[in-house]
Amino acid sequence: MTRARPRPLRRRDSYHHGDLRRALTRAALRLIARHGPSGFTLREAARQAGVTHAAPYRHFPNRMALLAAVAEEGFAEMRVSMLAGVDRAGADPAARLQALGVAYVCYAVAHPSHFRVMFGSEIADKCAYPELAAAAAATFQLLVDAIDACQAAGQIPKGPPEDLAVPLWSIVHGLAGLVVDGQVPLATPKGAAVEARAVQATTAIFDGLRFVQREPAM
């Protein structure tokens, strides 16, 4: 009964931290938000977590590994967000595909630091972190599967789903990047504005700019 004693949640109520690993990734996100991915240092993260600068080495072999953990977490969380979005979208394959894209953008904008680490150039060699690569692949797979479903339903022309996934992924990825970088000004409330932009973009890619905003036809 005393075996799975709950880890202490209060900060430093004992010699041991309790959940330093998580505290470090939180601190990293805070630092990245303020100074960009290159502005994150192990020492400052340790400081913010209230431990010595050597303590992180009990949880991560080095600085890059912590960043990789943040990126991996981002992909996993994004995948969950996307699955939730799909669930809300109902049964229509096309609607589900669109929801996937919208959720992608919304996650990125809500978690810009994660997004920057996930797709920034800070982690040079992602293959060095197999779990990170796997998390990224699993997220991308959602897109491929959804396209597959649309094809099966005859809503999208046949062809390799990976191929069709590229334009779709591009548009949501690009929109996310532009918004996160502040290149696309947003109306307030921001959340709603982002979703509107994402819906517009995914509709455009699906139905074509030529038609999407057409005046109600005669």
Place this chain on the structure above:
Amino acid sequence: MTRARPRPLRRRDSYHHGDLRRALTRAALRLIARHGPSGFTLREAARQAGVTHAAPYRHFPNRMALLAAVAEEGFAEMRVSMLAGVDRAGADPAARLQALGVAYVCYAVAHPSHFRVMFGSEIADKCAYPELAAAAAATFQLLVDAIDACQAAGQIPKGPPEDLAVPLWSIVHGLAGLVVDGQVPLATPKGAAVEARAVQATTAIFDGLRFVQREPAM
């Protein structure tokens, strides 16, 4: 006649460098290609340019200003590439708009270091560099003008061109980012593969995924 004596091009044929400013931005690009934007240091750039580490301060007030110069140069070059692409596309406004997008992607993929600096988070506050902001705006303006032309020709529905520009910019920006980060594998030769992807993506945004790859109808 001796007034505009040509700058010496040979490396260090005299005490003065000749074109240190340019040598520094070249070195910066090389460093960024190898180590990412955060891996660029003034001292290493100076070393590669064959001057002392203090020499760069004759041309740039600090490290960030050199990066900003690289980004500005990138926007200017990209704009030129895009204009060239448009020229080749002929008179049809829709074809010209598409060519603009394709040129955007091709430039990014051909100059990944420029692209990373232009849109990375390394230069935190772009407003601090008015010339950079102006160069970026001028590039974006090409897109807006091309959309305007399409609208005037009735090829795209009415509406604020800036609004329509966002999905289009998103898709080319996203594709560029994914390719530059190696997320989209490319067949060889790379140049042709990139262009094919860009054509596919811009066609998709224009005509809609629903239709674009449809089997030859009945």
Place this chain on the structure above:
DNA sequence: TGTACATCAGTGAACGCGCGTTCACTGATGTAC
């Protein structure tokens, strides 16, 4: 054409700094008996 002089673009030494990483250590935890 020659000379004096201002300006420019480098040099090289020095500054303080914070970083990543290592190490021997110690206090806390949890488990076997």
Place this chain on the structure above:
DNA sequence: TGTACATCAGTGAACGCGCGTTCACTGATGTAC
């Protein structure tokens, strides 16, 4: 329930390093006369 002991997760001092930036300087350049 109590005790001995292995393991775990911290500490704090120390390492070497390269960085950005400043400064007084000097050699090179170009211009006025």
